[in-house]
Amino acid sequence: xxxxxxxxxxxxxxxxxxxxxxxxxxxxxxxxxxxxxxxxxxxxxxxxxxxxxxxxxxxxxxxxxxxxxxxxxxxxxxxxxxxxxxxxxxxxxxxxxxxxxxxxxxxxxxxxx
Amino acid sequence: xxxxxxxxxxxxxxxxxxxxxxxxxxxxxxxxxxxxxxxxxxxxxxxxxxxxxxxxxxxxxxxxxxxxxxxxxxxxxxxxxxxxxxxxxxxxxxxxxxxxxxxxxxxxxxxxxxxxx
Numbered sequence: 544x545x546x547x548x549x550x551x552x553x554x555x556x557x558x559x560x561x562x563x564x565x566x567x568x569x570x571x572x573x574x575x576x577x578x579x580x581x582x583x584x585x586x587x588x589x590x591x592x593x594x595x596x597x598x599x600x601x602x603x604x605x606x607x608x609x610x611x612x613x614x615x616x617x618x619x620x621x622x623x624x625x626x627x628x629x630x631x632x633x634x635x636x637x638x639x640x641x642x643x644x645x646x647x648x649x650x651x652x653x654x655x656x
Numbered sequence: 657x658x659x660x661x662x663x664x665x666x667x668x669x670x671x672x673x674x675x676x677x678x679x680x681x682x683x684x685x686x687x688x689x690x691x692x693x694x695x696x697x698x699x700x701x702x703x704x705x706x707x708x709x710x711x712x713x714x715x716x717x718x719x720x721x722x723x724x725x726x727x728x729x730x731x732x733x734x735x736x737x738x739x740x741x742x743x744x745x746x747x748x749x750x751x752x753x754x755x756x757x758x759x760x761x762x763x764x765x766x767x768x769x770x771x772x773x
Contacts, residue, residue, distance in 0.1 A: 577761060586660070586746060586764040633699065643689070643712050644762065646699040 547636045549647035557655045562621040564650045566608075566634030569615065576617045577635040577644075578608055587633065593617060604628070629654045657682055660765035662747050668771045674735040677768045681728050681749030687711075688730040689762060690722060693744040702745075705730055706752070734770075742772045 550565040568574055576593040591602025598610045608619045617634060634647040661680045669675050681688050690702040701714040705724035722732040728749075734741055748762035 579764075586766045587748075588764070589761045592761050643701045643704060643714065644691075645701075646691075648698045 547634050547645050547647040549632075549634050549650050551650050552648065553651045553653070555653040555655060556624045558626055559623050562606075562619070562624045562628065562652065564619040564632050564634075564652065566617045566619065566647060567615055568617060568634075568636045570636060574636045576608075576610065577637075578602065578606070578617075578619050579633045579635060581631045581633065581649075583630075590619070590632075624652075624654045626654050626656060628652060660747055660749050660763055662745075662765040662768050664768060665766065666769045666771075668773065669737050670773050671737055671739060673737050674733065675737060675770060676731050676733045677745055677747075677770070679730045679732075679747030679749075679765060681730070681747075682763055685749035685751050685763070686728055687750045687752060687760075687762075688724055688728060689748045689750075690730070690732050691746040691748065692716075693746055693767070694742075699746070702732065737772045739772050742770060744769050 547568045554564060556562055578590040579587040580590050581587045590606050591600045591608055593600050593610045601607045606619060606621045608617050610617050629652055632650045632652060635644050637644045660682055663678045679688060687706045689704040691699050692702055693699045702716055702720055703710055703722050704712045708724045719735045722730060724730045744767045746764055746767045748764045750760040750762045
């Protein structure tokens with residue numbers, strides 16, 4: 544079976560401070576992992592993708608994530624939060640043996656000025 | 657390249673009616689997936705089409721159906737609407753699903769907001 548768990552439903556940070564959004568996955572096979580962001584009333588946009596080429600993945604807008612197989616984690620980080628980062632973030636896992644994306648329940652990020 | 661487009665953007669229907677939503681993928685993309693997003697259930701996979709064939713289906717009742725045309729455009733249909741079908745329906749496309757070492761990312765449209773009264 545496969546699933547993805549986002550450990551925090553809400554995260555609040557002050558502008559300029561680091562962001563950490565946590566994601567753990569459960570998979571019997573080598574997964575592909577993604578982070579997507581959804582701004583209010585907008586579709587989902589890809590932030591970054593893990594493809595097994597490198598465990599540290601850099602994405603757009605300064606976001607990055609590290610794949611840790613031993614911890615089955617794929618946490619999203621950003622050194623300094625910006626007001627425009629306020630949005631809903633989704634961790635997604637998909638498998639070689641399946642054709643569907645499994646979404647986490649999402650983490651709502653609030654950035655305090 | 658134009659992104660994924662979905663029509664209509666907003667729709668209001670009453671219980672018992674049926675509805676058809678349309679999705680035009682990015683040019684050259686052959687895989688189209690549909691998702692339902694609700695506050696209570698989050699994002700749930702409906703089905704995926706590739707080259708006019710349904711390749712995978714989520715855990716939804718038979719009232720939810722879809723199809724894909726030869727130009728990769730896709731439609732989904734919901735018959736006998738229920739109040740619980742009110743949701744944002746998202747369509748996503750990708751060139752193929754598997755590229756040899758990992759899955760391709762999916763590109764999402766803005767969604768169709770369906771309200772069932």
